[in-house]
Amino acid sequence: MILALQIILYGVQCFAFGTAVYRRRINREGLQRHFVYYLGFVLLTEATANILRRGFDISNLPVYNFFTIFSFLFFFYWFYTHLRNTFVLWFSGGFIIMTVYNLTVANPLQEFLYLTLYSGSVLILIFVIAYFYSLLNAKESIHFHKIQAFWICTGLLIYYIGVLPLMALLRLSDFNPVHFQFAITILNIFQYALIAKGLLCSPKQ
Numbered sequence: 380m381i382l383a384l385q386i387i388l389y390g391v392q393c394f395a396f397g398t399a400v401y402r403r404r405i406n407r408e409g410l411q412r413h414f415v416y417y418l419g420f421v422l423l424t425e426a427t428a429n430i431l432r433r434g435f436d437i438s439n440l441p442v443y444n445f446f447t448i449f450s451f452l453f454f455f456y457w458f459y460t461h462l463r464n465t466f467v468l469w470f471s472g473g474f475i476i477m478t479v480y481n482l483t484v485a486n487p488l489q490e491f492l493y494l495t496l497y498s499g500s501v502l503i504l505i506f507v508i509a510y511f512y513s514l515l516n517a518k519e520s521i522h523f524h525k526i527q528a529f530w531i532c533t534g535l536l537i538y539y540i541g542v543l544p545l546m547a548l549l550r551l552s553d554f555n556p557v558h559f560q561f562a563i564t565i566l567n568i569f570q571y572a573l574i575a576k577g578l579l580c581s582p583k584q
Contacts, residue, residue, distance in 0.1 A: 381557065384564045389425065391568050395575040396422055406582050411527050414578060417453050444487045448478055451499035458506040461528055462513065470502050496546060500539045507532045527577040534573030541566040
């Protein structure tokens with residue numbers, strides 16, 4: 380079951396990347412033009428992690444630790460370009476300080492950077508709420524389902540609302556890691572599917 384879900388996830392990630400490449404010219408003037416690089420990096424990360432674990436029996440934890448930091452910084456920049464609010468910069472600066480501290484107290488080669496994940500996830504949710512609030516307070520009439528960022532933020536909302544309790548449960552000794560892998564794969568499928576949906580919308584909406 381897990382293997383089938385992972386195959387579906389890789390397929391969705393490839394579809395999202397292919398969508399970003401296909402829509403790159405259309406999105407070249409919009410903020411979503413950067414997703415072609417981000418999604419390409421997602422595929423590179425997954426390939427590297429699988430080669431290390433399955434091909435060489437080496438821990439792929441450092442790969443995912445680096446990806447976690449990169450992913451948060453990418454989305455913080457993306458949210459700043461959308462919201463244009465200095466609070467995003469202040470929170471992002473705090474996240475960088477938290478990450479540097481986490482790197483000093485934990486071994487990123489052998490331990491997952493929980494503090495980085497928790498702080499980054501909370502900030503993503505704050506930024507998503509701020510974005511939705513800006514949509515609700517817009518003076519003009521808005522068709523949410525036609526907005527690229529709406530779908531991307533919805534994907535992030537679903538993923539990170541699920542990730543926070545899952546990571547807390549993972550630290551319990553009696554929590555089954557298989558259940559964690561099942562749930563995180565489902566969340567990722569939703570996240571990348573909604574990102575692809577967003578990239579297919581017109582950037583002019």
